Amino acid sequence: MPLFGFHLQPGIETIPANFPLRDFPDLQAALIEANVAARAIVRRIGVGRSDPWHGSIDVENEQRQPIARILLADVARQMS
DSSP states (O other), X not given: OOEEEEEEESOBTTBOXXXXXXXXXXXXXXXXXXXXXXXXXXXXXXXXXXXXXXXEEEEEOTTOOEEEEEEHHHHHHHHO
C-alpha cells in the first residue's frame, strides 16, 4: 500500500503540523482521511469564527511532496 502523510499549513500552535506517514489503499482514501482531519481541526478551533479561515492540509506522498490540498476555509464553509 502507498504511504501518504498530511501537513498542516500554516502550523497551529495546539495541533502538530506534520502527521506521520501512513498506509492507505490509494489517494482517494488518503483524501478522505485528510478531510476528516480538517473537519476535526475546524471543530476544535471553532466553526462559527468571525475572522476568515486561513490554512490547509496538504496530502503528501512518501517523499513528503505535496500532491493535494484541502483548504480549511472550504471545510468550514461546508460545516456552517
